[in-house]
Amino acid sequence: MKRRQFLTLSGRAGVLAAAASAAPALLTERATAQARSSIRIGMSISSTGPFAHDAQSGGRAIKMWLDDINRQGGLLQRGGRLPVELLIRDDRSDKQLVPRVYESLINDDKVDLVLGPYGSTLTAAAAAVTERYGIFMMGWAVAADTVFQQGYRFIVNGGTTPISRVPDVPVQALKDVGGRVVSTIAVDEPYSEALAGLIKIAAEKRGLRIGTMEKYQRGARDFTISLQKAAAAGTDLLCITSYDSDMIAMLRQMKENDINFPAIFSGFSQNSSILALGADAIGLWGQFNIDPRVHYPVTRGADAAAFLKAYRTTYPSGPDPDINTAVAYAGTTVLGAVIEQAADLSAAALKRAALDLSGKLTVLSGTYAIDETGQQTGFDILVLQNTAGGRDVIAPASVATAKPRYPMLTWAERG
Incomplete structure (x- = not known):
């Protein structure tokens, strides 16, 4: 070099x-x-x-x-x-x-x-x-x-x-609104695959069913088949454990093929790149660590x-x-x-x-707070949902500012 x-x-x-x-x-x-x-x-x-x-x-x-x-x-x-x-x-x-x-x-x-x-x-x-x-x-x-x-x-x-503590909040939120089926789409990288596996554990611990667990190679561009499989499995919550760029492609392909899910969760749903999608980002659940309404x-x-x-x-x-x-x-x-x-x-x-x-x-x-290995044990996540007027804290229930809008609007309902 x-x-x-x-x-x-x-x-x-x-x-x-x-x-x-x-x-x-x-x-x-x-x-x-x-x-x-x-x-x-x-x-x-x-x-x-x-x-x-x-x-x-x-x-x-x-x-x-x-x-x-x-x-x-x-x-x-x-x-x-x-x-x-x-x-x-x-x-x-x-x-x-x-x-x-x-x-x-x-x-x-x-x-x-x-x-x-x-x-x-x-x-x-x-x-x-x-x-x-x-x-x-x-x-x-x-x-x-x-x-x-x-x-x-x-x-x-x-x-x-840590990812070991992330899934509990959104999966519990799904159970609280009556959802029953969880599916995941992950890129083949350690963080993404591990989070998908932990989501499965969190869902099964709460008596929820796993629909599909799809994995793709980094660099893939067409996610239509994986999305169709998840929809056919009756998925209530689709968890995308991937890059924001891939999530944008998935949302576009959902819209083009009229593939709908009652709820979609990703750690990147509040990223500026996702919010730039405008109406297409409304209803998404996302992970965040701070909100001025949570003190x-x-x-x-x-x-x-x-x-x-x-x-x-x-x-x-x-x-x-x-x-x-x-x-x-x-x-x-x-x-x-x-x-x-x-x-x-x-x-x-x-x-x-x-x-x-x-x-x-x-x-x-x-x-x-950390343990002897240096891993974090103290921070909890917030789950926020994008709305037309901003975003709401929907979980954990103890600090929520609003109940989830569930199911989210279909593509046809968005116009």
Whole structure:
């Protein structure tokens, strides 16, 4: 690979940069990082590929956190405040490229710690590198439980509800409205397949029936047969555990072929890319982590209402915030607290601080808590439904702002 220019962010706007290949380096060179007058954090953000939209959505929230921290003079470490530098590389949504990106951040740029890339697939690729070099990584979009079952010592999920805890809320919501049949469509990637399997478990635990469980290869474009199979099985809730781009194609093919489901759930239903579909997005159920109508007793960072207001001030003409924006802000807020709690910036000290803060820190998406592996145990999800006038919180029932509109309108009823 040819080296290209990249940007060091220290509270200023900037652009993404391309990755560079890592040069060999000795672990002993890491000692020089502690003498710096700043805290250097590395990460990758996808500029292209299937993860680009979601990664950049999270990146906007991370930029907000960085600006806020540096306006305050930085983070407390060793008795004083140190400004934060954020070194961002482009991983192009390529899990083969990710290891080289993180090796370069560690060896060439001498970062003190890292933020993970977007998604469980890329984060798993990065974790193998950071673990080998003994570098702490804060994951902000790593929901797959399998990443935390590899024996890694220095990775923490600070932003995302694990997929093992996601299905219970939408599946219970379906049962509450009288639905009986659940089907899934998954891309053949670890997160997507695991979530589909967990949805099956959640449904069967509640006495619901599984209609179909379809899986497709990454890059597929025609989902008509899978959709027709799910409809023929009498599916009440179709769960799409895939990319937002694939979901857009599925919705278009449902409309073209007049394939209808009483309810459709996806973690991406409130993404700007889906909302841009207008009337075709109405009725969809989606996963979210924050809503200004749901109040948590926040102890660090902005609460949901303040964050959303600040986001719209910072990006007045940008896309609406989505779940990736929320989990990225939660993850970096937790990271700031961990750094200030830690005795130093070594991986062991940061992991110890992350464990010490477990159950004692509440951010905009709820109470942060982790187990010994670093997996999140504290954040719950909200299920929101898109409406013509915005969106409603429909589950869990204890915090719902409205009952689900069930069944959702058919394509013919939308006109």
